[in-house]
Amino acid sequence: MQSLPTLPSVTKLSSVVTRVLGQNPGRYTLQGTNTYLLSHPSTSSLILLDTAQGISSYIPLLRPLLNPSSRVTIILSHWHEDHVGGLPAVLRLLHELGCPKPKVWKFAEAGGTRDQGVEAGLEGKEEAEWLEKASPDEALMEGGRISRLRDGQVLKLLADGRKEGEKGALDEHDGLPQLEVIHTPGHTSDSISILLTTPFSPDSASSSPPVLFTFDTVLGHGTAVFEDLGAYMSSLTKCFDTLSALPNGEAIQLYPGHGEVIDNGAAKLKEYLKHRQEREDQVVEALKSAKDGEKSTAEGLCATIYGSTIPDALRPAATRGLILHLEKLEREGRVERAASGAVEGEPMPGWNDGWRWGTAEAEEGRGSNL
Template sequence: MAAVIPAVTRLSSRIIRILGCNPGPMTLQGTNTYLLGTGKNRILLDTGDKDIKDYQEHLTSVISSEKINIEHIVVTHWHHDHIGGVEDLYGTIAKSPKIWKHRRDPTDMPDSQLPNTIPLNWLTDGQELSVEGATVKVHHTPGHTTDHVVLTLQEENILFSGDCILGEGTAVFEDLYSYMKSLQRILDLKPAVIYPGHGNVVQDPIEKIEYYIEHRNKREKQILDTLEKNIDKQLNEMDLVKIIYTETPEHLWPAAAYNVNHHLTKLTKENKVKCVAVDGESRWQFVASKSNL
C-alpha cells in the first residue's frame, strides 16, 4: 500500500507540496501541486480540480503562514485535475499571477474551459521561469497529451513529471510514439529525484524511467504474442486486457484498454496487425510476416 500523502508537505527549503484533495482511480491520492521558491514571490505548479474547498483552504493557509504571493502558475497540461483549480485561485487566493501552459496541437479540442477573463501565456520548450530560490526549465514532453510539459528545478536537479511519470503504477497516454520519445528525453535529463503529478516522490528516477520504457515494450510484445497465438481470431481491446492484464484490478481495465488501443494503433501503422470491422466494431488480427523465399 502506498504511503499516505499529507495535505501539506515541506519537501525542501524551496519546495512545498499541497495535495489537491481529489482522490480517485486515475488521480490516486489526488493531484500533487507544488509551491516553488524561497522569497516572497513563488511559482505554483498545477492547481488540482475545480471547486475543491479543502485544497483551497490548505493553499490559503500556506500562503498566509509563509507570507508569500503566487507570481506564476504553471500548468503541466490541460486535464481538469491540473488546470481546473486555476479559475478558483485567479484573482483571489492568487491575486494577479501569470498563468502558463504549453499550446496544444491545433487539431485538438480547445485548450481549456477557462473564462476569457483569465489570460493564458504560452510556454515554449527550453523556456525558464525564475523566482527567488527557484529556476525551472520547461521541457515539452507530448504523449500523455500534446501540450504536456515536465519541468526541472535547476537548483536541485529535480524533475516535476506531471502525468508523464507517476509515483505509483504507470501512466495513460494519447500517442504512444510521442510518449516513448518523451520518456527517453526525460531519461536523458538524468534527474536526481522525481516529484510526480500523482503519487509519492520517486527516489530512484533512472530505474523508474527505464521501467516505464521497458514496461511499454513488454506490453507491445504481449499484445503481439497474444494476437499471434489467436491468429484465427479478431480481438478487441478489452479481450486483450482480460488476457494480458491479469494482475490489474478490474476497475482499471478501461484505462488499460485505452492504452492497448494506442499500442494497436502503432502496430497497425507498422503493418504488424490489421484492424477489421466486426458487426460495426473495430477488432484486431495478427499479420503474419511475408517470407523472403
C-alpha cells in the same frame, strides 16, 4: 484499489519546494492532485505548478504560504480538470490578498479545443480580467490570458525589482531556482515535465539537487494512463535522457502529479519503459501466433494475454490499453487493422476492429527484396 500511503496536506519537500494537495483524492487522482509552490527566501517571486481541481478546502492551505507582496507565476502541466480546475479560485485568492498581477503559462494542446475550455473557465470572472495579459506573440487563445509555453523554455524565480524578460549580469549568479520546460506528450498532447535546478551561489547556505516534475507522465504509485503510446514512450525516454545528462542523474527525484515523491527517478523511468515494452512484446507474440494470419480483436487479445490473471472489472481498461499498443504498432507499419466501423455503445473506437500481424505493404516490400 491499492492502499496508498497517507500524505500530509502540506509538505515542505526541500528549501525551494512545498507540496500542497488538492483535496481531491480518488481512484485516478490517488491521494489528490499535487500542486507545488516554489519559493526562495531572497525573493518575493513564487511559482505555482498546477492549481488542482477547485475543491474549496484547497485554498485555505495555500493562503498562509502567500502574502500581499507575493509575485506569483502559475504553470499548468496539462489541460485535465484536476490540474486546471482550481485556476479561478487561486486567482481569486491572489486578488483578495492584493498580490501583484500573476501570469499563467501552459503548453498548447493539439487541436486547442481543451485550451478553449481552460479559458472558458475564466470567462466573465473579475479576477481573470485582472490577470497579467500575455503579450500578443505569446497569446495562446483568443482571450490572450494564458501564455504559451515552448519546449526548452526556461523560467525562473525573479530577483526582487526584476521583471521577466529583463536580462542582467547578475541573473546567472543570483542563486535563484530555474525551471526548464520539457514537452512530454503522451498522457495528453500538452503534457509537460519540468526540470528544476538551483544554480550554485556563494551566499546560499544550501543548494538543492535538481528534481524533475513529471506530473501525470509518471505517477507516485502504480502506472500512468496515456492517450498516445508512441508519444508516451518517446517522452519517458526524453525524461530518462534529461536525467542521464546531469551529474549524479540516477539519484534525481521525480515529483509526480499524484502520489509520493519518487527516489531514483531514472530507475523508475526505466521500469515504466520496460513495462510498456514487455506488454508490446506480448501483443506482437499473440498476433504472430494467430493461426493462418487470422485477425484478432483487442478483447480476444486481452483474453490471450491476461487470461484469468485480472478481475473482470479491469478487463475494459486492459483492453483499452491494448488498443493503444495496437495503434502504435499500426502507425509503425507492423500491424494491419480491419476497421469494423464505429459500433454504437462500443467502449472506445477500435473495440471491434480486427488486427493482424504484418501489412500488405510489408509483404510486398519483403517480396521485392528477394
